[in-house]
Amino acid sequence: MDTIYDAKLLLVDDNAELLALLCEQLRGAGYGHIRTAQSCAAARACFAAEQPELMILDINLPDGDGFSLFRALRAKADVPALFLSARDADADRLFGLGLGADDYLTKPFLMQELLLRVQHILQRAYRAELSRTKPAPLQLGERCVDLNDAIVTLPEGKTLALTATELALLRKLAENRGHIVTYDALCAAVWGADYYGYENSLGVHIRHLREKLEAEPGAPQFLRTVRGIGYKLTKGEEA
Amino acid sequence: MKTFVRLIRRYVLAAVGIVLLLLFSGVAVLGWLGWQEGCRLPQREYSSSEIADSMVETAEGLAFGAERTPQEWMNGYEWAMVLDDVGNIRWSYGLPQELNHAYTPGDIAKFARWYLADYPVFCWTEPYGLFVIGLPKGSLWKYSIYSSPDFALSMVRVLPAAALGMLLLGLVLCFWLSWRGAKRLETVANGLEALAQGQTVRLPTDGFAGELAEKLNQTGAQLQAKNEMLSRRDNARTQWIAGVSHDVRTPLALILGWAEQLEQDALLPDSSRQKATGIRTQCEKLRTLIDDLNLTSKLEYGAQPLRRKDLRAGPLFRQLVAQFCESPLAERCEITLEQEEPAEQTVLSVDEALLARLLENLLNNSVRHNPKPVNITVHTRQVGERFCLTVADDGIGYPAAVLVALNAAEPAENAPHILGLYVVQQIAAAHGGTAVFGQNTPRGAKATVWLPVK
Numbered sequence: 214m215d216t217i218y219d220a221k222l223l224l225v226d227d228n229a230e231l232l233a234l235l236c237e238q239l240r241g242a243g244y245g246h247i248r249t250a251q252s253c254a255a256a257r258a259c260f261a262a263e264q265p266e267l268m269i270l271d272i273n274l275p276d277g278d279g280f281s282l283f284r285a286l287r288a289k290a291d292v293p294a295l296f297l298s299a300r301d302a303d304a305d306r307l308f309g310l311g312l313g314a315d316d317y318l319t320k321p322f323l324m325q326e327l328l329l330r331v332q333h334i335l336q337r338a339y340r341a342e343l344s345r346t347k348p349a350p351l352q353l354g355e356r357c358v359d360l361n362d363a364i365v366t367l368p369e370g371k372t373l374a375l376t377a378t379e380l381a382l383l384r385k386l387a388e389n390r391g392h393i394v395t396y397d398a399l400c401a402a403v404w405g406a407d408y409y410g411y412e413n414s415l416g417v418h419i420r421h422l423r424e425k426l427e428a429e430p431g432a433p434q435f436l437r438t439v440r441g442i443g444y445k446l447t448k449g450e451e452a
Numbered sequence: 453m454k455t456f457v458r459l460i461r462r463y464v465l466a467a468v469g470i471v472l473l474l475l476f477s478g479v480a481v482l483g484w485l486g487w488q489e490g491c492r493l494p495q496r497e498y499s500s501s502e503i504a505d506s507m508v509e510t511a512e513g514l515a516f517g518a519e520r521t522p523q524e525w526m527n528g529y530e531w532a533m534v535l536d537d538v539g540n541i542r543w544s545y546g547l548p549q550e551l552n553h554a555y556t557p558g559d560i561a562k563f564a565r566w567y568l569a570d571y572p573v574f575c576w577t578e579p580y581g582l583f584v585i586g587l588p589k590g591s592l593w594k595y596s597i598y599s600s601p602d603f604a605l606s607m608v609r610v611l612p613a614a615a616l617g618m619l620l621l622g623l624v625l626c627f628w629l630s631w632r633g634a635k636r637l638e639t640v641a642n643g644l645e646a647l648a649q650g651q652t653v654r655l656p657t658d659g660f661a662g663e664l665a666e667k668l669n670q671t672g673a674q675l676q677a678k679n680e681m682l683s684r685r686d687n688a689r690t691q692w693i694a695g696v697s698h699d700v701r702t703p704l705a706l707i708l709g710w711a712e713q714l715e716q717d718a719l720l721p722d723s724s725r726q727k728a729t730g731i732r733t734q735c736e737k738l739r740t741l742i743d744d745l746n747l748t749s750k751l752e753y754g755a756q757p758l759r760r761k762d763l764r765a766g767p768l769f770r771q772l773v774a775q776f777c778e779s780p781l782a783e784r785c786e787i788t789l790e791q792e793e794p795a796e797q798t799v800l801s802v803d804e805a806l807l808a809r810l811l812e813n814l815l816n817n818s819v820r821h822n823p824k825p826v827n828i829t830v831h832t833r834q835v836g837e838r839f840c841l842t843v844a845d846d847g848i849g850y851p852a853a854v855l856v857a858l859n860a861a862e863p864a865e866n867a868p869h870i871l872g873l874y875v876v877q878q879i880a881a882a883h884g885g886t887a888v889f890g891q892n893t894p895r896g897a898k899a900t901v902w903l904p905v906k
Contacts, residue, residue, distance in 0.1 A: 234709040299701035321705035393774040397767035441789030
């Protein structure tokens, strides 16, 4: 697998229309290998024929329930899974996540949300495999960041090195590009600690990072502050 | 237990009181009888021995003492006589004719103990002979009592101890009976307490409190049946809402998905894509409504378990606000999160999913009910032992009818639809807190949620 879009997906839902809609959306998002099944038996057959890299499972199925199916399939191979169900009770959600599912989404859902969650699960589950193929460099306006080598290339060709802390911060922000990362999540990712006691350090490192990433560090275009909450690495078009 | 002790004390004291009362009344009755007897006995001026002692020898033979007249001496008596050593009458006074004869030792032995021709008599031995004096017939009953000397002595010794023993036995019996009674009543009292706490009651129906226990059992059974019926009805309602919401979810997912698809379809004209956006927005509203409906029915009937966790307020609210910032609704507002230093460190024992729902409903409310984009401030602070979350915006504020409905104890028939805010109130209440809704100054809506601090 070179990119997450090469991943083989298995969709299990008893509603054919929903399956068609999901397929269409996932294909539209770039996923090329999608298999569908409308029952537990069909899902087992698909799984046996070609082991998927991600399963999206409904819970109410005509010949069984998604939880049992998940357990049976998980026993064969450690494949990441997302439950997509009309069951909204906390108990079901907790049970599903407790079984070891990677995520649980309740119907009705926004397709964009599902696509993002699928993307996250695949990135997290196959990080090692994906990092073997060199990731595309992070493009921030005219500056380019190579996260593997921790180097920022300026438009004129000059390069700046990132410190280990700056790199860790930037990795966390880049993983969630376009989304807010709270102070707490950043501190946990970089220092494995609470935000308390690191308020000033975090501010200082972000300032240094801005000096390297932003053309105008005083008016940041990419590394934005969300006051009281955290930081966000904007996508190019938001800038 | 207090009632138990009080009951026994009262029983024993009452018993002691009754015994004392009986004792006193017994003594009084005896005294009265004695006094009556004293009145009834033949009234005699002098005792037979006094009269016998007063007799003197004169020249004419024996005679009463001269200090009184014979009538005075004989007041209360019928007759008197003196017998000599061989049984002949030596002297007599008022002696009936039929008694005027000599007496054999056998006669003397008989009347000395009993009667002489039905006259009760007393005898007195004097140097001058045997003095015999008779009372009127039928004025006196004479008894003769015998006993061994030991019996009389032992009666004197044992009687007080026996009386004391009987009193003690009485007390012990009283205590035992009252203890048994109290014990039985205590069972009934425990049953009542269990009933008050909504537990099932099945008491033994024997003993003197059996009827009470039986009635209590019947009441308990009735209450239980009613509770079961109520809980079945509540369950059915919650299940029904959960079922409907479950069944609506899949069709809604399709509508939402297709609407999203149409919205992004670049080949469609803008007007059609705007309509698709409308469908999508309305679907999302429906989704929120279903979630709220399901949650409110579960909270109302206690079917929603609280999964409390200790969470520090600072990271929790940063996370929750960040989540909302990611949602499409956030595009129509500007959110500021302000957490005061002590509040940020506060540890709350809350159900994270429910608290997320609470904040989401308040933020949704601010965004959805204001036609123009609004500035929302989420503020947290700690006041004493309470944590205060304020969500305020600068929009049009709550309509007056909404505030009236939110503050009303019972939902009115034509109350505005405030399910989202009602759920906020329910979630706050489930955590032991309150939610207060009011207007922000100078304008806008302001919701204040108070939660207890762990």
